Amino acid sequence: MVDLGKKIDPVYIRPNEIPKEGLTLRCDLPAIQMDLNSTGVELKNIISVDLAIEKFQELVTIEGEIFTTLFLECGRCLSEFTQPLKVAIHSQFLSDGEGQTEDESYDGSLEIHFYSGETIDLESLIRENVILALPFRPLCRESCLGLCNRCGSNLNNGPCGCEAEKPLGPFSILQDYFS
Numbered sequence: 001m002v003d004l005g006k007k008i009d010p011v012y013i014r015p016n017e018i019p020k021e022g023l024t025l026r027c028d029l030p031a032i033q034m035d036l037n038s039t040g041v042e043l044k045n046i047i048s049v050d051l052a053i054e055k056f057q058e059l060v061t062i063e064g065e066i067f068t069t070l071f072l073e074c075g076r077c078l079s080e081f082t083q084p085l086k087v088a089i090h091s092q093f094l095s096d097g098e099g100q101t102e103d104e105s106y107d108g109s110l111e112i113h114f115y116s117g118e119t120i121d122l123e124s125l126i127r128e129n130v131i132l133a134l135p136f137r138p139l140c141r142e143s144c145l146g147l148c149n150r151c152g153s154n155l156n157n158g159p160c161g162c163e164a165e166k167p168l169g170p171f172s173i174l175q176d177y178f179s
């Protein structure tokens with residue numbers, strides 16, 4: 001394993017330049033580089049990348065971890081909070097130069113990606129993995145009490161006083177009549 005230093009642009013991997021013993025890629029990417037706007041999640045921090053890259057014949061294997069901090073909005077109380085995110089990476093790449101396409105399964109493995117040209121786009125690999133790891137419904141904590149649906153107060157800050165009132169909808173009299 002050699003530390004890559006400045007040999008390659010950190011966002012791309014050039015399979016032709018991977019030595020037999022493989023290489024290690026450790027770097028911090030500015031989060032701004034990862035455009036996650038489509039997900040509504042902002043990454044204000046850096047993304048720390050720690051990957052081992054190996055090439056066996058034509059197959060490139062990328063393994064390791066990426067680490068960052070997510071800035072999320074709680075799905076219940078709408079407050080902002082941060083959450084560390086660590087994602088394990090395990091991906092394999094083949095050049096699409098042999099005329100293989102992604103829909104024709106290679107060895108039945110779904111984990112193989114295809115790259116075209118001379119480079120593997122590390123940025124989209126990282127982006128893909130971060131997006132897959134995003135929480136489906138972020139919560140500032142499991143026990144978040146959310147907002148009062150009457151007055152909108154954040155109930156994590158204490159009771160708002162609405163609970164004492166009896167819920168009374170405009171049709172409650174009719175419901176009584178028909179029941």
Ligand SMILES: [Zn+2]
Nearest residue numbers: 074077140144
């Ligand atoms: Zn919350």
Ligand SMILES: [Zn+2]
Nearest residue numbers: 148151160162
């Ligand atoms: Zn209330």
